[in-house]
Ligand code: SF4
């Protein structure tokens with residue numbers, strides 16, 4: 083399999099973006115965008131298709147098993163986990179890789195998602211009391227616990243911006259987990275955070291659901307956490 087990997091590049095946040103295309107060939111039908119980037123960066127003398135020398139491509143990764151969310155990027159314009167994006171199922175020879183556009187770029191495909199984690203901190207998204215998890219809420223807590231905090235859902239959300247008040251699904255899902263696990267001591271505080279950061283801002287188009295790499299049941303979680311935080315049906 084031969085792919086031409088086009089990468090949006092910039093050495094730092096202050097520089098202008100440019101494109102560089104790399105030739106990548108493999109016999110491995112299970113090769114992913116992540117494995118291609120790793121192999122290209124492992125080359126002792128990385129060059130683009132025109133033979134120009136190239137610096138290693140900067141991108142984030144950790145687990146390489148669709149568990150951590152670090153490798154989220156745009157693959158042919160769609161937000162995805164690079165370690166879950168198989169090259170063999172991407173149509174055409176050219177694969178275009180760009181950084182997520184809702185967050186500041188650090189370099190190449192690396193973005194600074196600290197606004198996402200900062201918002202969760204500002205909202206007080208933690209439990210102060212003990213965990214209380216009756217069986218009827220355990221499924222909701224488990225489903226929400228699968229969130230990678232990758233930010234793919236925010237990329238397609240028309241209502242989310244990194245400096246706006248609406249937290250998007252990357253905020254809703256962790257709050258849904260906490261609402262499921264909270265004792266009455268924590269519920270009112272978390273419900274208030276949910277109403278402030280999630281409920282009023284969501285247009286319910288569910289574009290976010292379609293790109294979630296973890297296939298989280300976003301609509302089901304939203305219905306249950308709306309019931310808990312807004313209608314107080316615990
Ligand atoms: S349902 Fe629509 S508005 Fe709500 S978080 Fe998802 S993409 Fe954004």
Ligand code: SF4
Nearest residue numbers: 229230232233235294
């Ligand atoms: S809800 Fe899905 S897309 Fe959004 S941050 Fe969590 S895992 Fe990523």
Ligand code: FES
Nearest residue numbers: 144146150151165
């Ligand atoms: S490297 Fe962890 S999800 Fe891709």
